[in-house]
Amino acid sequence: MIDASLASFERDVLEASRDVPVVVDFWAPWCGPCRALGPLLEKLERESGGRWKLVKVNSDDNPELSAQFGARSIPFVVAFVDGRPVSSFLGAQPEGAIRAFLEKLVPDPSELELRRARAALAGGQVKLAEDHLRNAIALDPSNDAARLDMVAILVDRGDQAGAREQWALLSPNAPQSSAYATMAARLDAAERAATLPAAGELARRIEADPGNLAARLDLAEVHIANREFASALEQLLEIVARDRAFGDDIGRRKMIAVFDMAAGQPDLVSEFRRRLSALLF
Numbered sequence: 001m002i003d004a005s006l007a008s009f010e011r012d013v014l015e016a017s018r019d020v021p022v023v024v025d026f027w028a029p030w031c032g033p034c035r036a037l038g039p040l041l042e043k044l045e046r047e048s049g050g051r052w053k054l055v056k057v058n059s060d061d062n063p064e065l066s067a068q069f070g071a072r073s074i075p076f077v078v079a080f081v082d083g084r085p086v087s088s089f090l091g092a093q094p095e096g097a098i099r100a101f102l103e104k105l106v107p108d109p110s111e112l113e114l115r116r117a118r119a120a121l122a123g124g125q126v127k128l129a130e131d132h133l134r135n136a137i138a139l140d141p142s143n144d145a146a147r148l149d150m151v152a153i154l155v156d157r158g159d160q161a162g163a164r165e166q167w168a169l170l171s172p173n174a175p176q177s178s179a180y181a182t183m184a185a186r187l188d189a190a191e192r193a194a195t196l197p198a199a200g201e202l203a204r205r206i207e208a209d210p211g212n213l214a215a216r217l218d219l220a221e222v223h224i225a226n227r228e229f230a231s232a233l234e235q236l237l238e239i240v241a242r243d244r245a246f247g248d249d250i251g252r253r254k255m256i257a258v259f260d261m262a263a264g265q266p267d268l269v270s271e272f273r274r275r276l277s278a279l280l281f
Helices: 009-018 032-048 063-068 095-105 109-122 126-139 144-157 160-168 180-193 199-208 213-225 229-242 250-261 266-280
Strands: 022-027 053-058 076-081 084-090
Touching: 009 022, 009 053, 009 076, 022 032, 032 053, 032 095, 076 095, 084 095, 109 126, 109 144, 126 144, 144 160, 144 180, 160 180, 180 213, 180 250, 199 213, 213 229, 213 250, 229 250, 229 266, 250 266
Parallel strands: 022 053
Antiparallel strands: 022 076, 076 084
């Protein structure tokens, strides 16, 4: 448990809640119910083993924070996750009610490992991320989000066999994930690219015969496998321009899949969406 002020709130609550949920107890020394609730929250935090963090804010000393988060009456408890308030309760509550509040708030251990993996990936620490993902999967083999992230790491590494092994272990619910279709396209492209000629050879075939749409599709697959999305989209757009029906409209369909893969490059996606629309309409 720590005490926070206006000056430390961003660090102690908003930033900290990106690692674990933070429960903020707005209280005051004169508040009788606060004196009952505070020790109970502190006990539950000790029991949690670090799964959540308790921060106390003295409302008398920090009226700006109390006003900002609507603490018009105290004790007032607000839970923060990923830098934003997600739930709250007002007044002293029985221990059972507080435990139920915390159970909804605190992710299970597998989800915590997944969060740590994604934070490591965001920081470029791929090996550390992989370790956390393996922990997440070991704790919960049905954690499809963790397994899909592992597939992505293995595909990036060029380990298609390992990626396919993880893919085969996805649960029946995996197709409902928003990342499923995108990852399926990436894995298929990586496996296909491993059997194709080098990009330079495919480029020479296209130069010799610009209407060779099969070579253009193969080159797009190689670019997708290498995450060279702009180059892949150029080839796929050319396929659509030359023969919309080629491969049962494969050019357009694969462009849509690449748009999802390249979501981190919004300007690129916007440009090619516009160019594709101009061709189709």
